[in-house]
Amino acid sequence: MPGLAASAAIFERIQLPEADFEIHLLEWEIPLVKESLDDYAKRIALKIKKENPVLIGVSFGGILVQEMAKHIDARKVIIISSVKSNLEFPRRMKIAKTTKAYKLIPMSLILNLENLAKFSFGAKINHRLKLYEKFLSVRDIGYLEWAVEKVILWDRTVVDESVIHIHGDMDDVFPIKYIKECSVVKGGTHIMILNKYRWFNANLGAIILGTNTTVD
Template structure:
């Protein structure tokens, strides 16, 4: 049975994967740990790697989790690296985000607004179904603002250019946070938003099983 480690999105946990079909896989959900002050992503990934107990596992990362999984794959031997609604290299970071990182504009964001269950946030993440709205609200409420602030700083300043030899990228055609036009070579989930793992779980599951 394949050993699979899954990294959730920014501030989220395994609840966002509740609809995925992961049968036939031995799955471990990696738990976020508190970042240290001014900790760089490579060091954070190294500390997080203590949770990887198997040799040559498959790593799956959603959004920010894909960035962390990419850094993890540089530290430990990894059979496959699968990204969901994420980024492969710095070149795929939207230009606006890169400019914000260069000018440190992201540091003046009112982070409490990012934790609000507003219509705009639901639209941005592609949340439509009632059940998903409820889950989205709970995940936002549980998101730690300090972790959010640290992670956004890491994302806009990420400088990766390396591609794992067994890298697979699954991306929604309607992703508003990380538009597919920046994603390069990907497996496309039609009409999938940033949280396509919820409302497009069947299509994402099928893509995952084909890869694995």
């Protein structure tokens, strides 16, 4: 499951041995009116037809697959660049929950990447905007408002110890200092599923099979 509003195209460079694995990519759907995260997770879980799947989610997708695991008998749950409970949220997200500041985020600006690019400066910023334009597949204000709220208000406080957590030490969305019990990818940012794909291609298969759950 990709990250918030992202397309499954973020996994386009992830390669696993076809003899051992069959990959099924999930996409975000527009939530129903006042749909809870639990109900949404149940609805997306219905799309999985294989028994005992390994669920893998990135960022908000990592939160979602943990909720999906309540409704499906998953062999393993692996989260990437995500969190295992709201206790791993950075301070700014906790403040946003208390003050409801997340309601002030201009979703229309996020949707209009073309106009945003006109006012950006620097190669790094423009490169990131191009990535967003390529991989941001859900450009629906209702979805974005719903998704941001569901992240901020996620109520899980008890960690599922069976969840395998892979996290970058340079993640600027969920800083590593707040994360407990994870396999650390050196130099990994929040979008490391894109730019650290070689690491995932070398290690993810072994992690799924249980022959390697630590990172050098």
